Amino acid sequence: MTETTDAPKDILANIAQCVQTGKADANMNIPMGSKGQPGVAEWVDQAIAKDVPPQTILAEGLMAGLQVIGKKFAANEVFIPEVLIAARAMHAGMNKLKPLFAEQDMPSRGTFVMGTVQGDLHDIGKNLVCMLLEGAGWRIIDVGVDCAPEKLVAAIKEHPDCAVGLSALLTTTMVAMGKAVSAIRESFPDKTVIVGGAPVTEEFAKEIGASGYAPDPSAAIDLLDRLQPAA
Amino acid sequence: MAVRHYTNLTIDRSEDLIFGRAPHPVTCGHDLTIGAGTVYPEINFTLPPMEVTESTMPAVLDQYQKIIDGVCQRAVDLQVPGLVVEFELLPPMTIEPAWGESIVALLRRALDGYHDKHGLKIALRATPTDVRDGERPVRRRSGRYWEAMRDSFRRCVSAGADMLSIESTGGKEASDDALLQCDLQTMLVALGVLGARDMAFLWDEIGEACKGTQCLSAGDTACGFANTAMVLADRKMIPKVFAAVVRTLSTVRTLVAHEHGAVGPTKDCAYEGPYIKAITGVPISLEGKSAACAHLSSIGNIAAATADLWSNESVQNVRLLGGDAPVVSLEQLAYDCRLMNIAAADGADAARMLRDWLVRSDAALDPQAYVLTPDNVIRVARAIVEADGAFARSRETIAVTLDILREGATDGPLHLNDREKHWLDMLQMQLEMIPTDEEAAIKAACLGTKPDLVPGAYEIDDDKL
Known part of the structure; x- marks a missing residue:
């Protein structure tokens, strides 16, 4: 933990540190022996009390902490559960900030519509992508498994600025992935559509007209940053 | 259906836990006895x-015909002692049971032909x-998907399957x-409560489908x-230590199939098979290095140490330099089996020497391999049979597995890095917080927050969540 002063920069550093360790609030005993010490929620309260702008708390405290843990995950220094714990701690801070943002101003990296293609019932790859992207600041619209192309198109119509992710885990549902991309392209020719899943390859992604291929869930974050950079 | 409770080990000495031999061999198909000394x-x-649609079914059938002809011909050419397809x-x-039935019938005809023409045990x-x-939420015991599965069981049996298996998923809503x-x-609750209860229901149904037929109620994964x-x-x-714990824990769930009549061989991707073999004595199928075409693993050799069938898990029918991928895969399996069978032919000491090489080549390098050493298999299996009921067995399995891993990393040969050791401590702390009472554990698992879970599908009242 940063040497505690009430200077805003130290408070922001403590928020970032607590996000990394997953300490959402004072009641949590993560890390072990830290029960009673302030966590993300309490440090965010302090930052608000010091009139630190909510955008600054979000960017330099919450997101800064999560970005560190994201980089550690990409470098195989931490596991997924540690990323999820950090994301949960970040949400504890976000909940404090929400009332300070008008609904339309709540900053977000963008909206991401994610589904497993028609005929495929596999959840876990899709869920992983959703979790990691949510942690990276994306608003997630999870349309589930066995998604018919019409369902995907309807979700995109509802969220026209979204990027889209498609997952397929069987050789026999890769064909459905191609059909889904075609259906999306018919209505939204320029839509960012990324694809992944065990049998999917870069070549296949190009062949079906997807915008990009992510070999694993964390690669989806970088891929989206390249294809649809933050405004 | 009568339920069998295992309270003792069928194989209680690690030296008796070995490839090719199971205390309760099974015979099926064309003269194929599995677990009686030969690995197939x-x-x-x-x-x-x-x-796969109605309009592509002719092309699908054509694919299967070519695959089965290719692998059976190669099996004949390599003079395999027997083959399971x-x-x-x-x-x-x-979902469309008639489609599956038509493929089973096609394969059956092909297998019969190769047996009749070449004497292939198959x-x-x-x-x-x-x-x-x-469908979500998942009803499990009713609805059109369940009805389709039941129909599929019966049609597969009537079309000529010699063994019926499944990769069942009860409890996945939480896991x-x-x-x-x-x-x-x-x-623990997902596998040891939800999974175990679903298995009891499901394997009674599978047993009914096989009753009075040529088809064995085989095993799950x-x-x-x-x-x-x-x-x-x-x-x-x-963490790998968590995956190792999940592996041993899954034994309790898979065992329920055998308590409800399954006689083996267990399903190939059930790496919990060695524990099942020690407890029940049924033959087991396993996969390892020659299943890298389907998925990577760190237990490629040790998995073979106790196998009675040796599998490739799955391979796409694509063309490789050596031939079509299923034919290539069959050849790899055939040579793996030859080596094991020639070691066994040289006597029990030779077989154990090969088994021990298979074990030692993997065991120290990964906790998932370490829990599969014959000594550790017997230790875990014993903890399971000494506890009463799936929940208590699950808790005991976790405890003994964590002990095995800690001892292995502290005084034994198991290499664990600091991150893995940290998680071993975390898992120990988690175990100590799990209630010893099943109802309390169900409540603590917050199953009410799982949107796809239907409590009634697992005989849980809503007020128990």
Whole structure:
């Protein structure tokens, strides 16, 4: 933990540190022996009390902490559960900030519509992508498994600025992935559509007209940053 | 159906836990006895990228015909002592049971032909897909997906399957998140309560489908749980020690199939098979290095140490330099089996020497391999049979597995890095917080927050959540 002063920069550093360790609030005993010490929620309260702008708390405290843990995950220094714990701690801070943002101003990296293609019932790859992207600041619209192309198109119509992710885990549902991309392209020719899943390859992604291929869930974050950079 | 409770080990000495030999061999198909001293290849295959619909079914059947002719001819050429062919139905082939049935019938005819012409000892395993999560929330015991599965069981049997298996997924509504969060408590409830209860229901149904027929009620696998954990660990997403615990824990769930009549051989991707073999004495199918065509693992050799069938898991029917991939895969399995069988032919000491090489080459390098050493298999299996009921068995399994891993990393040969050791401590802390009472554990697992879970499907009243 940063040497505690009430200077805003130290408070922001403590928020970032607590996000990394997953300490959402004072009641949590993560890390072990830290029960009673302030966590993300309490440090965010302090930052608000010091009139630190909510955008600054979000960017330099919450997101800064999560970005560190994201980089550690990409470098195989931490596991997924540690990323999820950090994301949960970040949400504890976000909940404090929400009332300070008008609904339309709540900053977000963008909206991401994610589904497993028609005929495929596999959840876990899709869920992983959703979790990691949510942690990276994306608003997630999870349309589930066995998604018919019409369902995907309807979700995109509802969220026209979204990027889209498609997952397929069987050789026999890769064909459905191609059909889904075609259906999306018919209505939204320029839509960012990324694809992944065990049998999917870069070549296949190009062949079906997807915008990009992510070999694993964390690669989806970088891929989206390249294809649809933050405004 | 009468339920058998295992309170003792069938194999209680690690030296007796060895490939090719099971105390209760089974005979099926054309003169194939499994577990009586010979390890046979079990070949599995899947389609290349193509749709499975009514209009593509002729092309699908053509694919299977070419595959089965290719692998059977190669089996004859290599003079394998016997062969098991597994047909894992794809989801549409279970949802439309007549499609799966027509493929089973095609394979049956081909196998009969190779037996009649070449005397090939051969048997066919059919494995319908657990498609019950095609609707959410997942009703499990009713609905059109369940009815399709039941129909599929019967049609596979009547079309000529010699063994019926499944990769059942009861409890997955809770386990997917638990895996990603390394949440031991929810994982225990998912496998040791939900999974075990679903298995009892499901394997009574499978037993009924096989009753009075040529078809064996064979065995299940915790693939959707423990193999998912293995793949996540291999991709460095979750700790390997957690995947090792999930593996041993999954034994309690898979054992329920045998308490409800399954006689083996267990399903190939059930790496919990060695514990099942020690407890029940049924023959087991396993996969390892020659299943890298389907998935990577860190237990490629040790998996063979106790196998009675040796499988490739699955391979797409694509062209390789050596030939079509299923034919190539069959050849790899055939040579693996030859080596094991020639070692066994040289006597028990030679067989054990090969077994021990298979074990030692993997065991120290990964906790998932370490829990599969014959000594550790017997220790885990004993903890299971000495506890009463699936919940208590699950808790004991976790405890003994954590002990094994800690002892192995402290005083034994097991290499664990600091991150893995940290998680071993975390898991121990989690275990100590799990209630010893089943109802309390169910409540603590917060199953009410799982949107796809129907409590009644697992005989749980809403007020018990």
